[in-house]
Amino acid sequence: MRIRALALLCTLLAGCYFDHPLTSGPSKDINTWLLGVWEHKDAKGRVYRARVVPMTGDRYFVSFHQARGRKEREKKVWEFEGWISRIGYSRFLSLRCNVSSGQVPEGGFVFVNYQVIDQNTVIVRPVQLDSPPETSSSELRAEVRQRLKEGSLVPAEGARWTRTSEVYWEPGYTGDQPFQPLRYPPSPAPRAKVREDRKR
Numbered sequence: 744m745r746i747r748a749l750a751l752l753c754t755l756l757a758g759c760y761f762d763h764p765l766t767s768g769p770s771k772d773i774n775t776w777l778l779g780v781w782e783h784k785d786a787k788g789r790v791y792r793a794r795v796v797p798m799t800g801d802r803y804f805v806s807f808h809q810a811r812g813r814k815e816r817e818k819k820v821w822e823f824e825g826w827i828s829r830i831g832y833s834r835f836l837s838l839r840c841n842v843s844s845g846q847v848p849e850g851g852f853v854f855v856n857y858q859v860i861d862q863n864t865v866i867v868r869p870v871q872l873d874s875p876p877e878t879s880s881s882e883l884r885a886e887v888r889q890r891l892k893e894g895s896l897v898p899a900e901g902a903r904w905t906r907t908s909e910v911y912w913e914p915g916y917t918g919d920q921p922f923q924p925l926r927y928p929p930s931p932a933p934r935a936k937v938r939e940d941r942k943r
Contacts, residue, residue: 770829
């Protein structure tokens with residue numbers, strides 16, 4: 744599987760997509776720590792944004808924006824419906840592409856592993872599978888289990904995403920839920936203390 748250097752494509756749109764999800768539906772309710780607007784800056788200073796909002800109590804709406812230039816027509820957008828798929832003790836996101844700017848066809852699935860570091864930091868890694876796109880869900884899960892045993896399912900390094908605003912999920916609420924400031928913003932880095940030697 745070819746992994747692109749761009750952080751967004753590397754973690755989600757690496758050209759490895761499938762016709763079927765890991766699980767046909769959600770294995771558990773949404774993780775509310777994943778809701779909000781997330782940003783990733785690559786080594787060249789380019790910023791990628793992901794917007795994650797609840798569709799229901801167990802499904803996400805996820806959109807990604809890759810700005811290639813100042814003009815709106817140069818921006819690329821992908822939109823997904825996603826849910827948590829549990830295989831053994833591991834959890835992944837099954838993301839079905841509904842709107843595509845390339846790499847992943849509409850209706851195709853991509854799978855990612857997510858690691859919540861703290862309230863506002865998540866590391867995302869692509870799930871690396873050798874199966875062809877038409878592979879069934881049960882066969883995909885079998886390969887995931889095998890690669891988990893081998894330790895070859897995801898790369899050692901992933902893309903670090905930082906939350907810039909969040910959404911407060913209210914079960915049963917069907918209207919648009921506005922983005923809110925972070926409840927627990929990151930603390931500023933402590934200033935280095937300047938030590939002065941006293942003259943005796």
